[in-house]
Amino acid sequence: MKYIDEYRQIEAVQQFIGLIHEVAGSRLMTFMEVCGTHTMAIARSGIRQLLPETLSLISGPGCPVCVTPNRLIDRAVALSRRRDVLLATFGDMMKVPGSTSSLDREHAAGRDVRVVASTLEALELARQNPSKNVVFIGVGFETTAPTVAASILEAENQGIDNYKVLSAHKVMPPAMRALCAGELNLDGFLCPGHVSTIIGSKPYVFLAREFQMPCVIAGFEPLDIVQAVFMLARQVRQDTPSVEIQYTRAVRPEGNPQALKIVDRVFEPCESEWRGIGIIPESGLRIRDVFAGRDAESISVDVEPFRETRGCLCGRVLQGLAVPPDCPLFGKACTPDEPIGPCMVSSEGSCAAYYKYQWQPA
Amino acid sequence: MCIAVPMKIVRIQGDRGLVEIGTTEREVGLQLVPDVQEGDYVIVHAGFAIQVLDEKEALETLALFKEMENLD
Ligand code: SF4
Numbered sequence: 001m002k003y004i005d006e007y008r009q010i011e012a013v014q015q016f017i018g019l020i021h022e023v024a025g026s027r028l029m030t031f032m033e034v035c036g037t038h039t040m041a042i043a044r045s046g047i048r049q050l051l052p053e054t055l056s057l058i059s060g061p062g063c064p065v066c067v068t069p070n071r072l073i074d075r076a077v078a079l080s081r082r083r084d085v086l087l088a089t090f091g092d093m094m095k096v097p098g099s100t101s102s103l104d105r106e107h108a109a110g111r112d113v114r115v116v117a118s119t120l121e122a123l124e125l126a127r128q129n130p131s132k133n134v135v136f137i138g139v140g141f142e143t144t145a146p147t148v149a150a151s152i153l154e155a156e157n158q159g160i161d162n163y164k165v166l167s168a169h170k171v172m173p174p175a176m177r178a179l180c181a182g183e184l185n186l187d188g189f190l191c192p193g194h195v196s197t198i199i200g201s202k203p204y205v206f207l208a209r210e211f212q213m214p215c216v217i218a219g220f221e222p223l224d225i226v227q228a229v230f231m232l233a234r235q236v237r238q239d240t241p242s243v244e245i246q247y248t249r250a251v252r253p254e255g256n257p258q259a260l261k262i263v264d265r266v267f268e269p270c271e272s273e274w275r276g277i278g279i280i281p282e283s284g285l286r287i288r289d290v291f292a293g294r295d296a297e298s299i300s301v302d303v304e305p306f307r308e309t310r311g312c313l314c315g316r317v318l319q320g321l322a323v324p325p326d327c328p329l330f331g332k333a334c335t336p337d338e339p340i341g342p343c344m345v346s347s348e349g350s351c352a353a354y355y356k357y358q359w360q361p362a
Numbered sequence: 363m364c365i366a367v368p369m370k371i372v373r374i375q376g377d378r379g380l381v382e383i384g385t386t387e388r389e390v391g392l393q394l395v396p397d398v399q400e401g402d403y404v405i406v407h408a409g410f411a412i413q414v415l416d417e418k419e420a421l422e423t424l425a426l427f428k429e430m431e432n433l434d
Contacts, residue, residue, distance in 0.1 A: 012427040090408070118409020120391055140408070147410040150393040197405060197413035223427060249420035250405055250413050259394040259412065 007221030016226035017050045024233045029055045030185060031232050032320050034172060035192030036063035036348025037220055043357040045222045051229070059353075061175055061318040062192060064140045065092050065346040067274045071306050072168045073098030076137050078301035079166065080111040085299070086129055088122035089137040091115040095345045099307040119151035126155065126163035135296045138167045142195045145169045145285055146259035149266035152287070152294050166296040167287055170272055173203045174283035180211040184320050188214035188232040190225075193247045198263075200255030201243045208241040219247035266291055275342065276315025312341035317350050324354040331355060368403045368415055381406060 033039060039059045042048060048057055061067045077098050080087045087103065094104045094115065107113040112132070116122045119136055126134035138148045148165055155163040172195050179186065191204055196217045207213040214235035218228030228246040235241055245251050263285070272284025287295040311329055316322035324330050324343070334340040336352055343349035369381035369388075379392045381404065391410040392398055404411035 006424050006427070009427065118391070120409055143407045143412060146394050146412065147391070147408045150391060150410065154393075194405060194407060194412065248423060249415050249417075252416075256394060256413055258396050262394065 007219070007223040009223065013047075013222050013226050016223070016230050020055070020226065020230050020233055021052050023230065023237050024052050024055050025237075026052075026054055027236070029187045029233060029236055030058060031056070031188045031190055031229065032058050032060045032179070032184075032186055033190040033192075033218075034060040034062040034176060034179075035190075035195065036066075036346070037194065038062065038190060038192065038218065038225070039350055039353045040348055041220045041222075042225060043353040045225065046357075047222060047225055047229075048358075055229075055233070057190070057229070058320045058323070059317070059350040060179060060320050061274060061277060063318075063343065063346050063348040063350070064144070064170065065096055066314060066318060066342040066349045067170060067175075067277070068093075068096070068139050068168055068342070069273045069275045070098050070308065071273065071303070072139075072166070073102070074303050074306060075301065076103060076135075076166060077101045077106055078303045079135055079296065079299060080106045080113050082299070082301065084132055086112045086114065086125060086132040086134045087137065088114050088116045088125055088134055090117075090139070092346045092348075093137055093139060095339060096342045097309060097340070097345070099304055119147050120154075123151050123155055123160060123163055126160050127158075130162060133162050133164055133296075133299060135164045135166055135299070138165045138169050140169060141192070142171055142198045142263075145171075145263050145267060146198060146256075149262045152266050152291055153262065155294065156291070161293070164294050164296040164299070165287065167267070167285060168272075169267065169285040170274065170283055171199075171269070171285065173199075173206070174280050175274060175277065176204070176207055177211075178277055178280050178283075179319065180207065180213055182319065186213065186320075187236050188216070188241075190228055190232065191215050191217040191243070193217060193219050193224075193250065196245075196247070196251045196255065198256050198259045200251065201245055201253045202255075204243045208243055212241045214241045215243040217243070217245045217247050217251050219250065274318070276318040309341050312343075314341040314343040314351070317343050324351040327351070367406075369406050369411075371398060371400055371402050371404055371411070374398070374400055379404075379411060381411070 122136040267285035270286040313327035339345040343351040373380040403415040
């Protein structure tokens with residue numbers, strides 16, 4: 001298929017692996033990918049096993065479902081219990097455990113929770129169910145926010161007043177700043193490819209300037225990833241931290257101006273809580289006051305007291321401070337069929353990726 | 363959540379487009395890619411086209427890969 005097969009040629013992958021060995025030498029290097037799709041792509045491709053032993057690729061907070069704190073899930077659960085609410089969500093939120101319940105359980109108990117593939121489907125549900133408030137759970141990064149903003153504008157245009165959004169959107173660069181300032185010893189970021197199609201390369205420049213952190217925006221095919229790792233290793237060796245784009249076919253330095261404009265019309269930055277990391281300033285998006293009628297925060301509900309999932313290491317996994325097998329529950333009490341933490345629930349979660357592709361039971 | 367597969371736009375009607383992936387077709391929102399044209403390849407995320415692929419850049423990357431293969 002066009003734009004796919006060309007990026008999977010094994011000979012070229014091997015060439016890059018050779019180059020990586022050459023340029024990295026025996027120097028210890030740790031690069032973090034902050035995109036769930038990269039986590040899956042790297043695990044699936046088996047690239048980790050081909051890299052020098054001294055070079056590690058670790059996963060960060062790149063799975064939007066995983067970084068969403070229990071508090072938000074509890075609020076969604078509470079909303080679903082109102083008779084006048086129809087909750088619409090992407091499928092990967094269904095099984096994520098909140099403090100005592102999940103949307104899946106509420107659905108089984110007869111609440112009106114529907115899985116949609118896009119906000120346009122959620123909007124359609126609102127059109128068909130005028131007697132209910134249709135609440136879409138907006139979870140995702142810069143790639144998802146424009147699609148949610150577009151649906152709010154479309155609801156405004158078409159006068160669909162019963163369409164609301166519970167916004168838990170997050171933006172990446174402030175979280176990357178928090179990681180740089182934290183206890184982790186990182187040598188570079190594999191920057192998220194599709195987030196960057198929207199925001200471009202400029203929002204990462206501070207990482208190179210303030211933290212001397214090499215950054216490469218990468219695509220998702222095996223060749224994209226090995227080329228990006230090579231570019232990162234080269235920046236480390238030459239001591240030239242900067243922001244480079246490997247994924248040039250989809251990412252322009254200025255991003256997608258139309259998407260950015262739509263997001264800015266509907267949302268404004270706010271502080272936001274990330275599972276495991278805590279509250280990060282300016283890392284979330286809230287609905288602007290002009291669209292207050294669209295904000296599901298205005299629907300009053302009693303939210304149960306918040307409880308952290310016991311024994312789950314997701315918080316540390318999301319910060320790159322632990323790998324899934326460090327968790328005593330991994331592969332035992334916690335599996336994709338019966339997940340305990342969000343990193344195992346979401347198909348983009350580190351624990352799920354590790355379980356599926358890299359783990360051999362003893 | 364994110365389908366990292368490029369899809370081809372086969373038909374455009376207002377702010378909706380029909381994309382082709384393998385043998386199936388899907389409708390996507392085009393609100394975020396105002397300049398898209400039929401025949402373009404786009405990245406689709408959560409039911410919307412979020413960016414148009416740049417053919418020239420794609421070819422340049424591929425040329426580099428080709429060069430690499432000829433190195434040895
Ligand atoms: S294995 Fe399960 S319990 Fe352990 S960190 Fe991962 S998701 Fe949490």
